[in-house]
Amino acid sequence: MTTTELPDLTGFTEHNGIRMTAIGDDGETLLALGHHDPVKTVHAFHWLLRHRLGDNGLPERGTPREVAEDVHALWAVTLTECGDCGGRSDCLDCAAIKSSDWWIDYSASEQDLGRFPVMVLHLDD
Numbered sequence: 078m079t080t081t082e083l084p085d086l087t088g089f090t091e092h093n094g095i096r097m098t099a100i101g102d103d104g105e106t107l108l109a110l111g112h113h114d115p116v117k118t119v120h121a122f123h124w125l126l127r128h129r130l131g132d133n134g135l136p137e138r139g140t141p142r143e144v145a146e147d148v149h150a151l152w153a154v155t156l157t158e159c160g161d162c163g164g165r166s167d168c169l170d171c172a173a174i175k176s177s178d179w180w181i182d183y184s185a186s187e188q189d190l191g192r193f194p195v196m197v198l199h200l201d202d
């Protein structure tokens with residue numbers, strides 16, 4: 078764990094002390110706020126899938142310890158614009174970001190201003 082402050086974002090579900098949600102166009106990426114034990118994170122993601130997202134969960138992907146190898150501890154920042162277009166008013170990426178309650182870029186570095194720790198699992202890998 079770190080002392081980095083986590084953002085207060087809407088739409089997250091908490092289970093066993095892990096705040097998490099599904100992101101991506103089809104909810105294909107699971108993201109938890111904070112750095113946690115990977116196996117504990119897998120158990121939380123499995124709960125999220127079964128009890129909040131109507132999915133069968135993670136067993137078909139392997140044991141919790143096997144799935145944990147695909148869970149990545151990363152750094153994220155919240156974005157208010159895409160950062161690539163120079164603020165063009167017709168940028169579709171910026172429009173998507175502005176129409177959302179929040180937007181997370183989880184490819185930040187540990188040195189980035191405003192970064193916070195996340196755990197990420199891509200279900201479509």
Ligand SMILES: [Zn+2]
Pocket residue numbers: 158159160161162163164165168169170171172
């Ligand atoms: Zn843009």
